[in-house]
Amino acid sequence: MINVAGGSIDDFAPLLLGYLRRCIQHPSPDPNLYFQCIRHLINFIIHADAFPIEREHEWSSIPVGPLGRTLYEFNFEVELVSTVIFYCENDETHEDTPYAIDECMKLIYRMTSMSSPAAWAGQLLKRGLLRALVLITPQCESHGWWIEYWVRFCLQGQLPLALVYYHTLGAFDESLKKVRGLMSGDRFKRSPLYQEWQQFLTYTMQERLDARDEFAAKTVAYKACDNLRCGSAGRCSECQGFYYGSRECQKVDWKAGHRGVCDPYRSLLLTKIAPEPYLGCTERSFLRHLIHHKYVKERRSIWVQQVNIFAAQPGKSSVSPVLFTLFDFCQSPPLIKVYDADVEDCGLDEFEDTTSPEWEDLIERARRSEGRMQLHGSVFWRVHRVCASSLCGQRVRRDMSVCVIWRVECARDRSRKLGFWGRLMLFWGVWAGDPLERNVIFEIPTLSAGRSAIYFC
Secondary structure (H helix, E strand, O other): OHHHHOOOHHHHHHHHHHHHHHHHHOOOOOHHHHHHHHHHHHHHHHHHHOOOOOOOOOHHHOOOOHHHHHHHHOOHHHHHHHHHHHHHHHOOOOOOHHHHHHHHHHHHHHHHOOOOHHHHHHHHHHOOHHHHHHHHHHHHHHHOHHHHHHHHHHHHHHHHHHOOOHHHHHHHHHHHHHHHHHHOOHHHHOOOOHHHHHHHHHHHHHHHHHHHHHHHHHOOOOOOOOOOOOOOOEEOOOOOOOEEOOHHHHHHHHHHHHHHHHHHHHHHOOOOOOOOOOOOHHHHHHHHHHHHHHHHHOHHHHHHHHHHHHHOOHHHOOOOOOEEEEEEOOOOOOEEEEEEOOOOOOOOOOOHHHHOHHHHHHHHHHHHOOOOOOEEEEEEEEEEOOOOOOOOOOOOOEEEEEEEEEEEOOOOOOOOOOOEEEEEEEEEEEEOOOOEEEEEEEEEOOOOOOOEOOOOO
């Protein structure tokens, strides 16, 4: 078939895409015919890539092959969302409907798992992903557990992960307005998943939308000084990644340890490397703001965890532990856990790059700050991957990026709200052995001048 199409997968993929569009836009008078045609097409794509894999493998363990990757480049997942809507709006009682929806959602998941949610979520929401989920929700009770599985999977996994980005929040807000009518219907309210929808919209989404509105109204850009004691800023001429209020501030920081790590930091400038094209200035600013918003809202529970760490080390009262707070946005609601960064299991044991000179420098800076500075890490993307190469052994190596954020807070006037300085740099890291990969943002809160301030290099 590939040879007839032109000799390459790049020639074959548009034919599959055109065939699916034609089935949706010009359906046959016989519903059995076009329902089966679409279902057979989806099955063909799933199994064509899985040909070398043995049958006993579960579908989730089958790697996305060349055909799936090429179809993803042609935005095939967008047409799959349209297919789900087509099934629901034309003949949801047909016997093939639940199986076809299951296979469409399965393929959407496999394709979108190849990249960060920032790459696909906005487009899928604009093309009707939320509408598709609302339409299939009433079918959970009559069409089998797999429909319920996919709705719950999106509400608890994919959507919370995708909606940490500013542009996807805007797309979600517009989509939500269009499906409010469908969600107020009796069939939707009788669904066994209605309470989960309410929880998702009330707790997860309302918090994100509030953070977005607050970000749009209050964010102002300022520069920050890495000396932690000065509010003006000049840049290190060597690595161009650290800012100082004066030459004296720079000399102090140079002697305190920047001399040894200045060279490695040169490779982390976002102006020189951009492995994540969707993390523009606005997106990076909003990610910082979202973490700050969550930190302020949950700070009492964070303080309790911090006190417990101090209480567990009565013999170390003279030396303050370096605290590391991990915000896991892969959970719904987000999981917040405070660790002692000097302990081996500090939430980052799966990352090889935690032994890098940059990471060690961050820990040392936090230690020198005598409690004014803490390390914050945030997980925004977690996806299961399987190596597609037959030459690959047990250890799967893949380049990933780790973002590092400096956040500076000041309690100079405790009658005022704490503000924060901030900027973003980027680490390149390599993970090995564990198929669980993450995009992680490390954030460092310390002291500043009581006003919202965000700066990114």
